[in-house]
Amino acid sequence: MDFFLQLLVNGVCVGLLYGISAMGFVMIFKSSSVLNFAHGELLALGAFFFLALITWVKLPILIAFILTLIGCFILGFIIERFFLRPLIGEKLIFVIMLTVGLAAMFKGFILLIWGGNLHTYPEFLPETMSLQWGSIYIAPVYTATLVISVLFLVLFGLFFKKSSQGIYMRSVADNQKAALSLGVHVRRVFALSWAIAALVASMSGIVLGIINGVNVHDLSSIGLKVFPVVILGGLDSIGGAIIGGIIIGLLETFTGGYLSPSLRDVVPYIVLVFILLIKPYGLFGLVEIERV
Amino acid sequence: MGEILLQINNISVVYSDVIQVLKGVSLSVEKGHIVSLLGSNGAGKTTTLKAISGLLKPENGEVTDGSIIYENKNIQNQSPEYITRQGIIQVLEGRQPFKYLTIEENLRVGTATRIGKPYKQDLELVYNYFPALVARRKSLAGYCSGGELQMLVIGRALMAHPQLLMLDEPSLGLAPLVVKEIFNIIKKINEEHDTTIILVEQNANMALQVAHYGYVMENGKIVMEGTAKELSENPDVKEFYLGMAASGVAKSYKDVKSYRRRKRWL
Numbered sequence: 001m002d003f004f005l006q007l008l009v010n011g012v013c014v015g016l017l018y019g020i021s022a023m024g025f026v027m028i029f030k031s032s033s034v035l036n037f038a039h040g041e042l043l044a045l046g047a048f049f050f051l052a053l054i055t056w057v058k059l060p061i062l063i064a065f066i067l068t069l070i071g072c073f074i075l076g077f078i079i080e081r082f083f084l085r086p087l088i089g090e091k092l093i094f095v096i097m098l099t100v101g102l103a104a105m106f107k108g109f110i111l112l113i114w115g116g117n118l119h120t121y122p123e124f125l126p127e128t129m130s131l132q133w134g135s136i137y138i139a140p141v142y143t144a145t146l147v148i149s150v151l152f153l154v155l156f157g158l159f160f161k162k163s164s165q166g167i168y169m170r171s172v173a174d175n176q177k178a179a180l181s182l183g184v185h186v187r188r189v190f191a192l193s194w195a196i197a198a199l200v201a202s203m204s205g206i207v208l209g210i211i212n213g214v215n216v217h218d219l220s221s222i223g224l225k226v227f228p229v230v231i232l233g234g235l236d237s238i239g240g241a242i243i244g245g246i247i248i249g250l251l252e253t254f255t256g257g258y259l260s261p262s263l264r265d266v267v268p269y270i271v272l273v274f275i276l277l278i279k280p281y282g283l284f285g286l287v288e289i290e291r292v
Numbered sequence: 293m294g295e296i297l298l299q300i301n302n303i304s305v306v307y308s309d310v311i312q313v314l315k316g317v318s319l320s321v322e323k324g325h326i327v328s329l330l331g332s333n334g335a336g337k338t339t340t341l342k343a344i345s346g347l348l349k350p351e352n353g354e355v356t357d358g359s360i361i362y363e364n365k366n367i368q369n370q371s372p373e374y375i376t377r378q379g380i381i382q383v384l385e386g387r388q389p390f391k392y393l394t395i396e397e398n399l400r401v402g403t404a405t406r407i408g409k410p411y412k413q414d415l416e417l418v419y420n421y422f423p424a425l426v427a428r429r430k431s432l433a434g435y436c437s438g439g440e441l442q443m444l445v446i447g448r449a450l451m452a453h454p455q456l457l458m459l460d461e462p463s464l465g466l467a468p469l470v471v472k473e474i475f476n477i478i479k480k481i482n483e484e485h486d487t488t489i490i491l492v493e494q495n496a497n498m499a500l501q502v503a504h505y506g507y508v509m510e511n512g513k514i515v516m517e518g519t520a521k522e523l524s525e526n527p528d529v530k531e532f533y534l535g536m537a538a539s540g541v542a543k544s545y546k547d548v549k550s551y552r553r554r555k556r557w558l
Contacts, residue, residue: 164400164403164404164411167401168401170390170393171390171393174390174392175388175389175391177347177388178388178445179390179404180347180350180372181376181383182376182381182401182402182404182452183372183376183377183404184401184404185404
């Protein structure tokens, strides 16, 4: 029973992390229907940027963290401005191919500067952040993950529900022509969604880097893991991304714990196929409202 | 004659560099007036509106000739972001709500062009015009009825405090009673806020009842213009757009020679 609970807790923590990584992906898809194949690389960029700030510049952890988030937010703007904006109005497939190109470019950039080896962050999370309930132990990283994901969920929830900018972003995702007719700055919305996506990606990159070490190949492959998560949750649902992430996280840890560690990467996909057979839009995907 | 708010001089509009839709359209809109634009399907009414609002661009259309002057500024081929900020708001044809936003959130998008995005007071204003929306304020627009949606999209445009409001077929697919209500409100908006309105309509009868001035379009050209009264008394307009025989009585199917009269401008 203890083993089960421990797996459950680990699964939820890992899953939340997947969920957060997927959130940025969903955000871009929601506003501009672009599948961002460079998401894993954005994650890696965030992780390496943080690494550079704490090992080379030797900034305090908190300041480095905040600077990384700000830097990646700006990076998102720059990506949109220089790579995606010229393609507005072109076929979607061109834009998607562009993100594949971006992925290669970012990966090459990281390899050029840091190489393909495994780097690690210095230990900085204090042991007091760990939680202990009886025999269940939550490592400090996972506590931090829990806190950060809940915080971001609440913040994004408020942003999209209450703030004007959040409502404009949803309106563009919903009906671009109508949004344009009311004077919503559609290009600004696209830029903002890339900026937020890059910010969220960098944050999950850092957390993953703390858990698994910082390696460009590992981090960018998380970009692929985002796909089952978002497809499961529904490509256009931010809440769905989190739930999808938790489900995939749980499936992985339970398979790893009870069946065999080598199956842990496969079982989530098998379950995914079955869920899609029953709910083709994903668990929380929008079913088109049709009025006749 | 009063002050001219919008002047269109001889514009041509071409889609995808080859398809010419407007062939020299000129019209002027007086401040504080309701001007209606009549004509059959494909005459170019919607294109004229889109040329004004800048929404041609995303559809690969362009004003190739002539000028659109709004408050002494040339606005042809400007971006919709710029034009909406000058106070010109177009309500698109066929009710385009944000389906997955609630009524209230839909209305809030209307404030996009305004500085500071104030919305609380204006919500009250819109709910005053359209009390039917109050009960539905928290429900998704996708689940509202056609009449409610038409009220919603007009209300949404009002949130922007437009100086020039362009309505594209507000009566489309609505029950006669609802149409009447909508037109009453259009008149009220015009009177109470001094909002200039361009009204594109198939329902010529209704449109001429509320409008001050009207233009008739056919094949990408303006073929007739006049005050609403002149137009509704014109025998051609009566026959072709109001569904009456030239003598003024309602047209009957017994009248076998219904094609005797031709649109003489074609």
